[in-house]
Amino acid sequence: MLSIKNLKANINGKEILKGINLEVKAGEVHAIMGPNGSGKSTLASVLAGREIFEVTDGHVEYMGEDLLELSVEERASKGIFLGFQYPVEIPGVSMVNFMKAAVNAQRKHRGEEPINASEFLKLMREKKDIVELDSKLTGRSVNEGFSGGEKKRNEIFQMAMLEPKLSILDETDSGLDIDALRIVANGVTKLKNKDNATVVITHYQRLLDYIVPDFVHVLYKGKIIKSGTKELALELEEKGYDWLIKDL
């Protein structure tokens, strides 16, 4: 589904990603771990198409297409979903209008008619339950006045609404208490199937107690320095990153 080869990216002339290689297949869950400043969030942003990052080298193929040639919105419409580390508040734009615009933009991309009102409301109701999102929140402006936990749940709610093929969840666990973490993780697990894939970016092992990865990668100074199975995450929890860095 996703094949990243020797990806390098800059921001303001500073190289952050220094040659990333990663293969993700349908049905898989990958975890990307690593200390602060290693380039985890940059990788997520580059895959989503954020223009402030400049790709200087490498190749990314997604579903047989050159991903780097696509605009942000094309990527989203083709099934890439970025769960934001810091979801953005948009005062004045209601959750309903926002979600409707997103759903319809993606339907339009697929050549489908806009969703009708009752179908849309039914969809909202259904998906809200997956992350136990309060009905009050969907009546408000996007993320405005949401607590940290509510914002993260709202990300998973949007993921449920849009049914992406490849979800990249950037530090979805940061700032969550244990209950919120469980709800978010359960949501992600429920949405998982054999046709989609998930890349979870995280600092801590604890999220991986709930979302069990097939592969774990350690990102350090813009490169993946170690890949393994879920046992690697446990090892990292126990020993930290130092032993890996020393090995370099």
Next chain:
Amino acid sequence: MSTTTEIEKKYIDFYIDHKAILDQQSSDIVNKHRTQAIENFKFLGLPTSNDERYKYTNLSKVFDQNFDMRVGEQIVDLNVESIFKCDVIRLDAYLALLAKGQYVTKERVVSHDESIIVCSLKEAAKKYSQLFEKYYNQLAPQREDGVIELNTALAFDGVFIYVPKGKVVDKPIQIVNLQVDGKENNAIQLRHLIVLEDRAEAKLIFCDDSLTSNEHLSSAVAEVFVGENAHLEMSKMQNEHNESRNISNTIVRQSAHSVVTSNTVSLLGGVIRNNLHIEMDGEYCEANAYGIALIDKAQKVDTFTYIHHAHPNCNSNQLYKNIIDDEAVGVFSGTVLVDKNAQKTNAFQANNNIILTDKAKMNTKPQLVIYADDVKCSHGATVGQLDENAMFYMRARGIEEKDAKMLLMYAFADDVIRKMSITSLRENTEDLVRRRLSGELSLCRNCSSRILMNSTL
């Protein structure tokens, strides 16, 4: 002002040449103010950017066009129905129509109560002379503004609205000022007088529209008296075209416990200057002033507000927003004056602006002048671009860039639009704003089809 400029001289000469016609067709009450007004005009002159109030818009230049001024000319029978049919969906309102600077509606406007008067200024000055004399030109001279003095000197017609004690007008009254002359560039002066007695209630909608694409200038002065416990809502829809120059002065005096709300929506117009003066002449007054302007190309919208808290326990709220595209220029200067005895005043003023290009410009000058010591006042102004993070967030969900922009701008504007209490007008405004933001000519459909047909009368 020591010297009279060429432009000012042109207007003074026009006055001298037309005084006889004006006097002949107007009542003594209107006429007796002319002489003093023209003297005041000679002294004050047309405001230039040296006048702090007009720092960013040199009105002298706005008046300096080869305008064909019209006064006292007989209007051939205009059939109201045939030239104007407002298509604001489901807007159930009384209609008073002004064309070529004159009041042209013939039939009774407010039907449900005979004591409520809506008629031409000309007629009111004669028919209700006692009432008229009590209010006419009582607020205007205090502004010490040459534009207002010129208006008083050349005053000919406009709308007169009188709502007696305790009366509530059951529907909004829509006053449409139409530019209909297809041949010359004309200039008109409009003079309105609005009186709400104690406990009276009314909602007024002022629409400036144009059926011609010629350059024209319209200068309107409205004196507004709001009695104790009275409620007045005035909405101004400015939707002419980009060769028009529209100067308006709304001067309000409100009495104790009254509520005055002003909504201004500025969409089309070459130069728009709106002056709003509110004097709180009693305790527990509430004044709300809201405005949204969406401008592009070489448009200019200059908003000037002055709210005077002269008594304790009054509240005022101001929210003005501009979305400025291309090379357009926006101006906001708002003053809240709180007198020494006006304790327990609550006064809030905000001006927020979005600039869409490098060449678009916004000048903003929020001011609080406070002499009392027990008040809650705040003011603030922001000038910025669309939020990049919000744009990316929406695009990352698949929303196209232009739609994401629309959603953000619409949200910004809707903050002001939702203050409008007349549902159908609010919905129509939302529709106009949406169409304007998506780049369409945002005239109401009937007016725009008429322009396209290039109809002339």
